[in-house]
Amino acid sequence: MSLRAETAPVRTTASTAPPTGGLPAGGGARRSRGRFVPYVFIGPAALLFLGFSLVPIITAIALSFQDSSTSLGDGTWVGGKNFVDMGSDPLIGTALRNTLVFTLGTVPTSMAIGLALAVALNRPLPGRSVFRALFFVPMVAAGVVVGVIMSWIFNGDYGVVNNLLEALGLGRVPWLTAPGWAMATLVVVVVWTRIGFCMVIYLGALQSVPAELKEAAAIDGASRWVRFRTITWPLLRPTTSILLILNVVFSLQAFDVIYVMTGGGPGFSTTVLIQYVFRSAFIDARMGYAAALGLVLVAILLVFTLLRQRANRKAEEML
């Protein structure tokens, strides 16, 4: 009450100053300053967006219609040639297929494990904070560092995983040197880095699920699984939707771990689209083609996001 009593007059004075034409000295200047203040606050972010997002996006679009085979900025206009060339590029199909396998392998798995961990850690447990932090650490570790360490751990000849398997009397596995195993190993590593992120987001959402709903269901005799399936899971749908989109974006952009651990090999078995974009740009120096590939990647993401949002809206309408 006392706070309201103190602040109210100040607000009233500021908002109801009489427009008499004889403004108090400094009032107009203050108002001008007041209108200017928001721009000052958004200015730095707007500049960053302008300089590091909008301009590069426009440049990339322009670049995708150029043949820039010598170096950046020296291109010649070739219309849609770069997009047409994709049709006859044998590596595109392989890269797209690998990207799909990698995405299907990483996204549902990391979300499912993240949700399971969130549910487990969303209750009083000794050392709960420590567990939460431990699961989140891989997410903040640099991808290159993770890649190098995992290359050692999964090395077929002197890696700790195979040494352990051998000690247990099991055979050695060609984790990174057989095409099928290499993709599976990458999926395992990336899932490991990502479950902490999913867990944290789900934890936040779980804490906003009304406890009284679950209590009422429990009183009505609903089992724990039924309560989760009928109350918690539907209320987590918006979070799941966002996580799904974010995880797909992460998977389509996954580069560093793959680059370090397999270099896209053995053969082409782990060459994904983003890696092919990098190769086209900086190994082959085909900047225009790489920009066109990048736009294809953006289009895939855009279509997926729109479809997901539409599906989500329909699901919400049905609730």
Next chain:
Amino acid sequence: MPTRPSPQLARRGFLALAGISLTGALAACAGGGTTGRGGTKHIRLSTWNIPTDITSYQAIADEFVAAHPGTSVAVEVTTGQFHQWFITRLAADLAPDVIRITPQQIGRYAANGSLVDISGAVPADYRKDYSDPFWAIGARDDGVYGVFQHTDNFITYYNRDVMEQIGVTPPQALADAWTWDEFLDVAKEVKQVTGKYAFGYGWSSPETAYRWLPLVHQNGGAFLGEDGATPSMDTPEAIDALAFGRKWYAEGLATTGNLSKSGGGDVSRNLFLTGQIGMMLNNPESIAQLDTDMPDNWGTAPMIRNVGEASDLGGNALAVTKSSKHPELAAELVAMITSRSKMQQFCHDGNWLPARKSLDAKDIGYAANTDTMQRFIDQGTTIPLSMVKAESGEYFSSLNAVFADYLDLCLLGQLSPKEASNQMMEAMRSVTAS
């Protein structure tokens, strides 16, 4: 209306502020300019992040500045993936004046005008002290776009205990180097002793796939034809070389964990240090770790050979970029660093092999392993000119990526040598045709 200040005014103010800020930000990104207050001419030299080398370059730079009043030289570090780093800086016209660049990287930039012809600053007598292959790295028909500073190559390392157990005395003279058949015979015995594999090859990333090209040349083949541009991996010699490599893995003499695309750095060195192989074909970078982890239990022999000799082309050249505002001065700095006396000091301090043919291990005065370093210097004479021209050619970065792909598939047995050759040729042609 006095109570409703014009929103256009605020917007204009905002835009003005944005403009001023952007200008300031861009000015801040400009890298400090190359001519400072008082007319000082600034030169930037970029090198790999090797502490000893940074110190060596800075010492030479200090001498250069003392001899050139009104100049300053800053030694910087090349960060991340080289092409990504260099292309983006060239685009922004912010590339350093002088770059340290490998023979495999220099071709594209010498061809597309990103490097400056420095022939006017390089003393005429330099050419005489370079072998044809080493001079060809930076020299083109229309000028000199880089001067080779130091080199390295591959020889054969062996585990002394293993050799004693199989009763083999490895060759010491270049002329006595193991032929492929002799090497495989020894390798089979080595595998019996280690219980794992026989030998490893010193790749360290997909970008180093080219380190296998000497095998093609040892068999009388070539990566590119005489013109330095036509793919020639479809010759019987090249296909036989691929078949020889396939045999390493098919017979279990080498592990499939040791390929150019294998992660974790130099896998062969780790295998050698852990006793899982008894020999490795590798460069001098392994010496320091071998001295530390298995002192007195390793030795060296020449690189293997077949109908011909060849070894890997390692090392770095120095070049002046088109971003330089003082290219003549930068070229003078390159000439100074690659002078005989500075090369001797640089190789001594960093344990590098000299690019000049008049310098040997005694001249350099290595702190240790003088005989081994001399072996590397001698082995450097077997690097063929045709291989150098191919590796320092315009399209080599792309061709090397193609080579990495199909060599990988062949060595793993997913493609036969003939199939690998066919598909590699097709991919190489698409690169050179573009």
